[in-house]
Amino acid sequence: MSFISEIKRRRTFGIIAHPDAGKTTLTEKLLLFGGAIQEAGAVKSNKIKKGATSDFMEIERQRGISVATSVLAFEYEGTKINILDTPGHKDFAEDTFRTLTAVDSVIVVVDVAKGVEEQTEKLVEVCRMRNIPMIVFINKLDREGKDAFDLLDEVEQKLGLHVIPMSFPIGMGYDFKGIYNLWEKNINLFSGNSRKDIEETIEISDLNSKEIDELIGEKAANTLREEIELVEGIYPDFDREAYLNGDQQPVFFGSALNNFGVRELLDCFVEIAPKPRPKQSEERIVKPEEKDFTGFVFKIHANMDPNHRDRLAFIKIVSGMFERNKPYLHVRNNKKMKFSSPNAFFAEKKEIVDISYPGDIVGIHDTGNFKIGDTLTQGEIINYKGVPSFSPEHFRYINNADPLKSKQLYKGIDQLMDEGVAQLFTLELNGRKVIGTVGALQYEVIQYRLEHEYGAKCTYENLNVHKACWVEADDIKNDEYKEFIRVKARYLAKDKHDQLVFLADSPFSLQMTQQKYPSIKFHYTSEF
Ligand code: GDP
Numbered sequence: 001m002s003f004i005s006e007i008k009r010r011r012t013f014g015i016i017a018h019p020d021a022g023k024t025t026l027t028e029k030l031l032l033f034g035g036a037i038q039e040a041g042a043v044k045s046n047k048i049k050k051g052a053t054s055d056f057m058e059i060e061r062q063r064g065i066s067v068a069t070s071v072l073a074f075e076y077e078g079t080k081i082n083i084l085d086t087p088g089h090k091d092f093a094e095d096t097f098r099t100l101t102a103v104d105s106v107i108v109v110v111d112v113a114k115g116v117e118e119q120t121e122k123l124v125e126v127c128r129m130r131n132i133p134m135i136v137f138i139n140k141l142d143r144e145g146k147d148a149f150d151l152l153d154e155v156e157q158k159l160g161l162h163v164i165p166m167s168f169p170i171g172m173g174y175d176f177k178g179i180y181n182l183w184e185k186n187i188n189l190f191s192g193n194s195r196k197d198i199e200e201t202i203e204i205s206d207l208n209s210k211e212i213d214e215l216i217g218e219k220a221a222n223t224l225r226e227e228i229e230l231v232e233g234i235y236p237d238f239d240r241e242a243y244l245n246g247d248q249q250p251v252f253f254g255s256a257l258n259n260f261g262v263r264e265l266l267d268c269f270v271e272i273a274p275k276p277r278p279k280q281s282e283e284r285i286v287k288p289e290e291k292d293f294t295g296f297v298f299k300i301h302a303n304m305d306p307n308h309r310d311r312l313a314f315i316k317i318v319s320g321m322f323e324r325n326k327p328y329l330h331v332r333n334n335k336k337m338k339f340s341s342p343n344a345f346f347a348e349k350k351e352i353v354d355i356s357y358p359g360d361i362v363g364i365h366d367t368g369n370f371k372i373g374d375t376l377t378q379g380e381i382i383n384y385k386g387v388p389s390f391s392p393e394h395f396r397y398i399n400n401a402d403p404l405k406s407k408q409l410y411k412g413i414d415q416l417m418d419e420g421v422a423q424l425f426t427l428e429l430n431g432r433k434v435i436g437t438v439g440a441l442q443y444e445v446i447q448y449r450l451e452h453e454y455g456a457k458c459t460y461e462n463l464n465v466h467k468a469c470w471v472e473a474d475d476i477k478n479d480e481y482k483e484f485i486r487v488k489a490r491y492l493a494k495d496k497h498d499q500l501v502f503l504a505d506s507p508f509s510l511q512m513t514q515q516k517y518p519s520i521k522f523h524y525t526s527e528f
Helices: 003-008 023-033 053-065 090-099 118-129 148-159 210-216 218-234 240-244 262-272 403-418 441-454 479-487 507-516
Strands: 010-017 071-076 079-084 105-111 134-139 163-165 167-170 178-181 186-189 200-203 249-253 294-302 311-319 328-330 335-337 343-345 350-352 361-366 375-377 394-400 423-427 433-437 458-462 467-473 492-494 500-504 520-523
Touching: 003 010, 010 023, 010 090, 010 118, 010 262, 023 071, 023 079, 023 105, 023 134, 023 262, 071 343, 071 361, 090 118, 090 294, 105 118, 105 148, 118 148, 134 148, 134 262, 148 163, 148 218, 148 249, 167 218, 167 249, 186 210, 210 218, 249 262, 294 361, 294 403, 394 403, 394 441, 403 423, 403 441, 433 441, 441 458, 467 507, 479 520, 500 507, 507 520
Parallel strands: 010 079, 010 105, 105 134, 134 249, 163 249
Antiparallel strands: 071 079, 167 178, 178 186, 186 200, 294 311, 294 375, 311 361, 328 335, 328 375, 343 350, 343 361, 394 433, 394 458, 423 433, 423 492, 467 500, 467 520, 492 500
16 A cells, blocks of 8 residues: 555544543444454553542553553554543543644543533643544433533533534433434434444435334424424534534534444544644644654653563654664654664554554653653654643642662652653752642652652652743843842742743732733743
8 A cells, every 4th residue: 555545544533531421432332343352341441430549550550561552553444543542530631631732633522411521621622722623422322311402502612612413312311212313314223232233224315204203203203303404404514624624523422332323423533534634843844745754752651560661652653654673863862763663552452563654653662762742753853842731730849758769769750750740840949849740649659650660769748839830031131030030039940841930829929920020921831
């Protein structure tokens, strides 16, 4: 197959959802369709049930052994599909944000009864900012839930989307009869039997046909006719360009658990979802079809197995072909590197591959050379943008609890920060180290990992910080800036890249500081 056809047949996406909406179940059903797994239960949920650290450790341990859950690739009717795992738990939101820099589109799963939930709102906002094409899947139709029109309104209002129903439910919960597919113009009858391989799909050329009355009963048939008329009246026609630009979001209804409505979703996805997209770098826009390889690290996975301490850096291929044993330029280090065993990921295994194409993810064994956001190229100086740090929510001083192990401690902290587990800030005033995290859970994780992987011990001390703001000033020589640095010295720190950060202790003090120093800009993310 030609290079160009290889690019065209790839679909790299993430499934985002609030925990429990059905992301794992949907992933599993998609894999079943692709023939990538044979039975249900094969996909491990990486969910944290009680929010306990022990749970997290167990998950990380399992993941360390089978990192395949980070990327699941499979073939479906000639299409190569790459699903990137996006943790739904809020303490790992940052991991998900970073993964979203590597997807070309997303599927958003919404629970029909719970509607739009908090985590979904946050993640969709990030996708909206980046104009990532989104398809919405409303799940659990076998349960009693919200009225379909109300739910569509809720999705529009809370998520700021412009929805286009591609299918519409016939009844719900106990009365759930099936789905009318506006995209394929057929009715799919629900039998509630997930073991059935092939769903019963009936082509409907005319909604007024009496056949529908016979299938679902006269009352339901009339309701359906009215509702479809309404749908067609309210919502514009599907416009693929608008979807690709992030201006329109197709919606499907179904039940992942019952494997119902999933094939429709997949068939439409394969047809409309974007192939690998061009990516903006600091220097220029890079197109997938360019013949020289470029890619970037969006995730680093530590191996929790103490016998195999190396890490796996996940690289999204943006352009050209990535070939085994070919020298590539690590742009930040200005160093050529060769990779003898790049891994590709499939549903149940990972294996060494010789060639990978744009859209694909390869895992590279790393002994500490990579940081999240690093770019690899064939020689050109290119720095991909778009793996920003966000202001953490929690801040604590980290102290060394074993003076004999300070080297190990600093090495451990350094590597964990490269993996993106948390962010390190060094106070300008006294050089003390502060760890910022999105969730409180990370502190225990860091402590555990420092001890088990690096043999170092640490303690924490609370620090009252509301937000970390990256400081931008046009002129660092003017008096206003000099005064800011002097007056706020206690609140200033450097991040890992030596960028200046203002640690505001309350919303009020942040506001006061902004008013007092109008020429200085304060950003909630490291990229501006
Ligand atoms: P995740 O946290 O988003 O990965 O959610 P899971 O896929 O683990 O699903 C959460 C729970 O919802 C599990 O108990 C699933 O069995 C259940 N579930 C998923 N899809 C459906 C569905 O279509 N109908 C019903 N009734 N339950 C579902």
